[in-house]
Amino acid sequence: MSKEKLLEKLKGKLIVSCQALPGEPLYIENGTIMHLMANAAAQAGAAGIRTNGVRDIEEIKKNLDLPVIGLIKKQYEGFPQHITVTMKEIDDLVKAKADIIALDCTLRERPEAKTINEFIKKIKEKYPDVLLMADISTFEEGVNAEKAGVDFVGTTLSGYTPYSKKSEGPDFELVGNLSKTLHIPVIAEGKIHDPKQAKKMLELGAFAVVVGGAITRPLEIAQRFVREME
Numbered sequence: 001m002s003k004e005k006l007l008e009k010l011k012g013k014l015i016v017s018c019q020a021l022p023g024e025p026l027y028i029e030n031g032t033i034m035h036l037m038a039n040a041a042a043q044a045g046a047a048g049i050r051t052n053g054v055r056d057i058e059e060i061k062k063n064l065d066l067p068v069i070g071l072i073k074k075q076y077e078g079f080p081q082h083i084t085v086t087m088k089e090i091d092d093l094v095k096a097k098a099d100i101i102a103l104d105c106t107l108r109e110r111p112e113a114k115t116i117n118e119f120i121k122k123i124k125e126k127y128p129d130v131l132l133m134a135d136i137s138t139f140e141e142g143v144n145a146e147k148a149g150v151d152f153v154g155t156t157l158s159g160y161t162p163y164s165k166k167s168e169g170p171d172f173e174l175v176g177n178l179s180k181t182l183h184i185p186v187i188a189e190g191k192i193h194d195p196k197q198a199k200k201m202l203e204l205g206a207f208a209v210v211v212g213g214a215i216t217r218p219l220e221i222a223q224r225f226v227r228e229m230e
């Protein structure tokens with residue numbers, strides 16, 4: 001799919017993150033049901049899917065004709081990043097035909113390439129046509145990712161790095177500031193728990209909105225009910 005087509009499909013729309021990691025109730029050792037989650041999202045009118053790992057990307061792409069943002073969660077000893085950290089994961093995601101590849105674009109030191117800018121340069125040299133979504137946690141990281149040449153910036157990691165803003169809900173301020181400043185699409189992601197919050201993200205200038213746990217993680221949803229009723 002061309003970049004123009006992809007942008008047209010995703011603009012102003014909902015992207016549903018369908019992920020289950022080892023240890024989570026919907027994770028299956030020898031199989032997956034994430035494509036069923038993705039089918040539900042598609043039936044509801046979502047415009048894209050975000051998912052983890054080659055198996056789920058391939059399974060979802062077999063079933064649906066929607067753009068897939070792919071990532072591989074894997075941590076390397078001595079480094080804090082966990083979303084698409086080395087070229088091995090990029091190679092696997094390209095092979096799995098992810099339409100967009102999401103990767104940690106924080107400014108922390110990483111394995112292989114010393115900096116994120118070096119890593120992005122290497123990826124674009126190896127795969128000139130690949131589309132990259134920078135998962136960032138602060139304004140500075142978003143600005144840097146745009147300069148480094150990514151195609152989308154997502155607020156995925158706000159609240160998940162030791163130095164980023166901690167709050168219960170989504171980071172409206174970061175989405176608003178990045179949308180005003182960057183020239184590339186900003187994707188609002190992280191802790192968006194109800195439709196009004198998603199709509200507000202669009203009003204703040206977000207290009208598209210990723211919602212994960214509030215739609216696809218039943219444990220998380222049930223916990224919110226239980227906590228509220230205590």
Ligand SMILES: CC(=O)N[C@H](C=O)[C@@H](O)[C@H](O)[C@H](O)COP(=O)(O)O
Pocket residue numbers: 017019071156157160189190191192210211212213214
């Ligand atoms: C921090 C991290 O590892 N986030 C992951 C990134 O892919 C996913 O576990 C989240 O579900 C996703 O970002 C969507 O966010 P939320 O589930 O809050 O709607």
